[in-house]
Amino acid sequence: xxxxNSSLPEGSFAHVFLQEYESRLEAAxxxxxxxxxxxxxTLGKEEDVLQGLGFGTHHASLSASAVSQINTxxxxxxxxxxxxxxxxxxxxxxxxxxEMLADGFDGSGMVLAAMWDNGFRQITNxxxxxxxxxxxxGLKIRTPTNRQRxxxxxxxxANATPLSFGEVYSALDQGTIDGQENPANVVDTAKLFEVQDxxxxxxxxxxxxxxxxxxxxxASLNDELRGKVLSVAAEVxxxxxxxxxxxxxxxxxxxxxxxxxxxxxxxxxxxAAAPLYESPTFVDVIGADMIVATKAALGIE
Amino acid sequence: xxxxxxxxxxxxRWLGVLLDAMVVGLAGLLLLLLNWAVFARFILxxxxxxxxxLPAHLLAMLTFIGAAYLTRTNEHLGFDAVLRVMPDRAKRxxxxxxxxxxxxxxxxxxxxxxIAAASFGDRSLISVDAPMxxxxxxxxxxxxxxxxxxxxxxxxxxSGRIDPMDLLPESDA
Amino acid sequence: MFLEPGWIILILLVGLLIAGLPIAFxxxxxxxxxxxxxxxxVPQIIGLIPFGGANNYLLVAALLFMxxxxxxxxxxxxxxxIAFASSLVGHIRGGLAHVNILTSLFFSEISGTxxxxxxxxxxxxxxxxxxxxxxxxFAAAVTSTSATMAIxxxxxxxxxxxxxxxxxxxxxxxxxxxxxxxxxxxxLMGTAYAIAVRRGYPTEGAFSLRRxxxxxxxxxxxxxxxxxxxxxxxGGVFTATEAGAIAAFWSIVLAMLVYRTxxxxxxxxxxxxxGKRSAMLMFIVATSTLLGWYLTxxxxxxxxxxxxxxxxxxYWVVLLAINVFFLLAGxxxxxxxxxxxxxxxxxxxxxQLGIDRVHFGLILTINLGIGQQTPPVASVVLITCAIARISxxxxxxxxxxxxxxxxxxxxxxxxxxxxxxxxxxxxL
Ligand code: NA
Ligand code: NA
Numbered sequence: 001x002x003x004x005n006s007s008l009p010e011g012s013f014a015h016v017f018l019q020e021y022e023s024r025l026e027a028a029x030x031x032x033x034x035x036x037x038x039x040x041x042t043l044g045k046e047e048d049v050l051q052g053l054g055f056g057t058h059h060a061s062l063s064a065s066a067v068s069q070i071n072t073x074x075x076x077x078x079x080x081x082x083x084x085x086x087x088x089x090x091x092x093x094x095x096x097x098x099e100m101l102a103d104g105f106d107g108s109g110m111v112l113a114a115m116w117d118n119g120f121r122q123i124t125n126x127x128x129x130x131x132x133x134x135x136x137x138g139l140k141i142r143t144p145t146n147r148q149r150x151x152x153x154x155x156x157x158a159n160a161t162p163l164s165f166g167e168v169y170s171a172l173d174q175g176t177i178d179g180q181e182n183p184a185n186v187v188d189t190a191k192l193f194e195v196q197d198x199x200x201x202x203x204x205x206x207x208x209x210x211x212x213x214x215x216x217x218x219a220s221l222n223d224e225l226r227g228k229v230l231s232v233a234a235e236v237x238x239x240x241x242x243x244x245x246x247x248x249x250x251x252x253x254x255x256x257x258x259x260x261x262x263x264x265x266x267x268x269x270x271x272a273a274a275p276l277y278e279s280p281t282f283v284d285v286i287g288a289d290m291i292v293a294t295k296a297a298l299g300i301e
Numbered sequence: 302x303x304x305x306x307x308x309x310x311x312x313x314r315w316l317g318v319l320l321d322a323m324v325v326g327l328a329g330l331l332l333l334l335l336n337w338a339v340f341a342r343f344i345l346x347x348x349x350x351x352x353x354x355l356p357a358h359l360l361a362m363l364t365f366i367g368a369a370y371l372t373r374t375n376e377h378l379g380f381d382a383v384l385r386v387m388p389d390r391a392k393r394x395x396x397x398x399x400x401x402x403x404x405x406x407x408x409x410x411x412x413x414x415x416i417a418a419a420s421f422g423d424r425s426l427i428s429v430d431a432p433m434x435x436x437x438x439x440x441x442x443x444x445x446x447x448x449x450x451x452x453x454x455x456x457x458x459x460s461g462r463i464d465p466m467d468l469l470p471e472s473d474a
Numbered sequence: 475m476f477l478e479p480g481w482i483i484l485i486l487l488v489g490l491l492i493a494g495l496p497i498a499f500x501x502x503x504x505x506x507x508x509x510x511x512x513x514x515x516v517p518q519i520i521g522l523i524p525f526g527g528a529n530n531y532l533l534v535a536a537l538l539f540m541x542x543x544x545x546x547x548x549x550x551x552x553x554x555x556i557a558f559a560s561s562l563v564g565h566i567r568g569g570l571a572h573v574n575i576l577t578s579l580f581f582s583e584i585s586g587t588x589x590x591x592x593x594x595x596x597x598x599x600x601x602x603x604x605x606x607x608x609x610x611x612f613a614a615a616v617t618s619t620s621a622t623m624a625i626x627x628x629x630x631x632x633x634x635x636x637x638x639x640x641x642x643x644x645x646x647x648x649x650x651x652x653x654x655x656x657x658x659x660x661x662l663m664g665t666a667y668a669i670a671v672r673r674g675y676p677t678e679g680a681f682s683l684r685r686x687x688x689x690x691x692x693x694x695x696x697x698x699x700x701x702x703x704x705x706x707x708x709g710g711v712f713t714a715t716e717a718g719a720i721a722a723f724w725s726i727v728l729a730m731l732v733y734r735t736x737x738x739x740x741x742x743x744x745x746x747x748x749g750k751r752s753a754m755l756m757f758i759v760a761t762s763t764l765l766g767w768y769l770t771x772x773x774x775x776x777x778x779x780x781x782x783x784x785x786x787x788x789y790w791v792v793l794l795a796i797n798v799f800f801l802l803a804g805x806x807x808x809x810x811x812x813x814x815x816x817x818x819x820x821x822x823x824x825x826q827l828g829i830d831r832v833h834f835g836l837i838l839t840i841n842l843g844i845g846q847q848t849p850p851v852a853s854v855v856l857i858t859c860a861i862a863r864i865s866x867x868x869x870x871x872x873x874x875x876x877x878x879x880x881x882x883x884x885x886x887x888x889x890x891x892x893x894x895x896x897x898x899x900x901x902l
Pocket of ligand 1: 581582583584585586587623624625626627628629630
């Protein structure tokens with residue numbers, strides 16, 4: 001039995017990918033392993049699940065930003081305007097920088113089996129289309145409780161407001177906040193289009209999901225099965241990026257019927273966000289070496 | 302409590318004062334923090350950074366410190382209708398078994414909770430610089446106190462110095 | 475022969491409960507036994523999950539509403555509500571019984587627990603009713619049963635807890651509780667009226683608009699509290715926890731500065747009482763989370779749901795079975811452990827039958843509300859009997875009619891989901 005926990009809800013990208021992983025792994029090792037998927041943290045709070053991977057109480061977890069508590073190098077994905085598209089993300093994963101990121105899990109009791117798609121984040125709001133950084137001026141934008149994201153939006157001139165996701169819909173409805181930032185898929189499933197007028201394709205941050213597997217669990221498998229558990233995870237990755245890209249395009253097309261969708265001036269935002277690449281909030285957490293390696297991998301000077 | 306050995310009685314009294322101060326203090330702190338959070342968000346228009354994480358961790362501290370407090374004062378909620386009508390001998394045996402189970406469970410919380418707390422090392426909360434271990438330590442601490450209170454009581458019950466009726470949870474039948 | 479884990483758990487739970495082990499430990503010990511015996515489960519889980527269960531922002535609201543309710547209680551706020559209720563319904567036959575019930579409705583919009591409701595209103599109303607010739611048992615029965623509205627009408631600790639377990643919206647649940655709360659109020663007043671006419675209970679003078687205005691002015695200040703809380707939560711302006719903070723703050727301001735009925739020493743006592751009650755609730759949450767983890771890990775709730783659906787998959791048959799089960803469970807376990815233990819098991823079933831989660835929460839709450847009124851476990855009755863200085867045995871005959879009225883409400887709410895779901899659909 002391999003129990004995989006995820007903080008993400010049923011019907012999310014994560015759920016689709018885990019089901020694909022389940023069917024591929026069970027086909028690769030018939031009768032040897034029974035993959036069980038537990039969405040929405042039903043096996044415990046994410047903080048406890050990640051800790052449990054090292055104890056062997058939990059087998060695996062498909063997590064997003066929560067892994068930054070374990071491996072601060074994963075905060076590289078909080079650096080805005082770093083990835084222009086999904087192929088840049090895949091280039092990064094296969095580069096020495098991607099290896100460096102995976103090495104950051106050493107000593108934490110878990111290994112990084114794969115990074116799967118989760119989508120670019122987009123800004124929605126009720127005031128105006130965001131085209132240049134000046135358009136963000138003074139807008140109250142909800143962010144997750146994440147110091148890097150808060151500093152990013154404040155640097156760009158917005159008023160970052162950390163709020164738990166459960167309150168976003170009603171806070172937008174009430175006008176307590178002007179906008180929020182999330183992948184297009186979330187704007188669709190959480191019905192945020194009902195309470196938002198504009199969606200700007202800002203692609204400001206790309207955040208993957210991380211499939212992390214506990215070392216005690218891996219140690220309990222024989223060599224062959226362990227190899228399959230890890231290799232199937234890596235094989236699913238390109239499929240998740242293709243699926244994610246196609247689904248994103250479809251979702252954005254469908255959303256454009258429900259709110260006004262616009263492109264942004266990516267270069268202008270990249271310039272405005274440049275100071276963040278020197279900011280201690282980012283550099284001290286991610287590590288200067290990680291940032292250098294990532295820039296080299298992506299050909300950014 | 303006067304039937305305990307004097308040294309145990311002194312320790313017990315001081316623990317009582319300490320636990321009381323912690324429970325009142327944590328409840329008061331939560332009241333203040335949550336009001337401050339509301340004030341900051343609606344009046345100052347500047348949300349606090351520690352939002353949900355800090356209050357939730359403080360509530361967890363209150364839970365395990367309070368659980369030890371309630372064990373000491375026999376105030377945990379229970380269903381004692383059957384226990385109350387048992388013959389004296391059976392009452393003593395069942396009470397002793399209950400104390401043993403409570404003590405063992407407290408011990409498990411202390412042991413495994415201690416390992417878990419230690420595993421968080423020097424990590425701090427996401428939203429505020431407060432060591433996770435400080436909050437996580439409340440469970441092993443509360444568990445150890447529960448185990449200790451129950452062990453002392455168990456000795457009292459087995460030696461006949463404590464009447465099982467004195468240890469019944471809040472009456473409810 | 476080896477028993478299935480589900481049966482071992484059931485035997486352990488019932489056995490330890492009957493042996494008088496405190497409920498939090500019944501749940502924790504059962505979970506620990508199963509975890510330690512199961513070779514495939516790593517016991518270190520005992521060190522992780524209970525903390526995660528207690529580490530909960532939503533349930534900070536429970537502590538804050540307990541502080542608010544206790545301050546209102548100590549600050550004798552109930553008296554102002556009673557005077558206002560008396561001006562509205564005192565002229566009806568059996569006047570004080572109606573005053574008692576209507577005050578409960580007002581107070582239930584401030585308090586989240588039926589016990590604080592019964593204590594606050596009972597300590598004032600029961601002596602008054604006895605002075606006016608009502609039998610102690612009748613006075614206690616009215617107080618006790620009407621206190622149930624506290625957990626149906628928002629704010630409600632039971633609904634907050636259910637929202638957490640079922641991952642449902644507090645705002646929707648709170649809105650859904652309003653109509654059923656008024657329904658229960660109406661049915662209880664109708665019952666009281668029928669009894670009053672037959673036994674010739676007195677009225678409290680003629681109706682006067684002037685008196686309504688005068689007492690209404692006094693009651694207006696405490697009634698701003700539920701309005702603030704409800705409007706804030708239903709409007710999505712603040713979270714349940716923030717609403718709890720505001721309720722606690724506002725009640726402290728009222729009691730210490732406006733009415734000057736509470737001093738600093740009483741405030742500290744209140745923090746102690748609320749802190750202990752909250753820890754009692756939360757320790758049960760913590761240990762039940764550990765048991766819940768084991769059940770989830772073994773996929774037991776899904777198995778139970780499939781088992782029940784295997785017997786019958788008729789919507790009404792299963793719903794009836796669930797109600798009977800909840801009613802029986804409510805007579806022997808308290809609301810908190812009942813919600814924590816039963817909801818994870820029955821929710822998959824409700825989902826499969828297409829029962830709305832909000833509607834299901836109301837059904838559960840009313841069942842548990844009735845359970846609080848029936849021995850052996852009857853916390854609300856116990857408090858009322860202590861105030862009225864009568865035994866539980868004496869109060870039971872007087873309660874039957876009122877419990878009957880609540881059962882009628884339960885049936886209506888089961889039959890007509892719109893009673894709970896219409897209001898949230900309109901205002902949210
Ligand atoms: Na209420
Ligand atoms: Na009962």
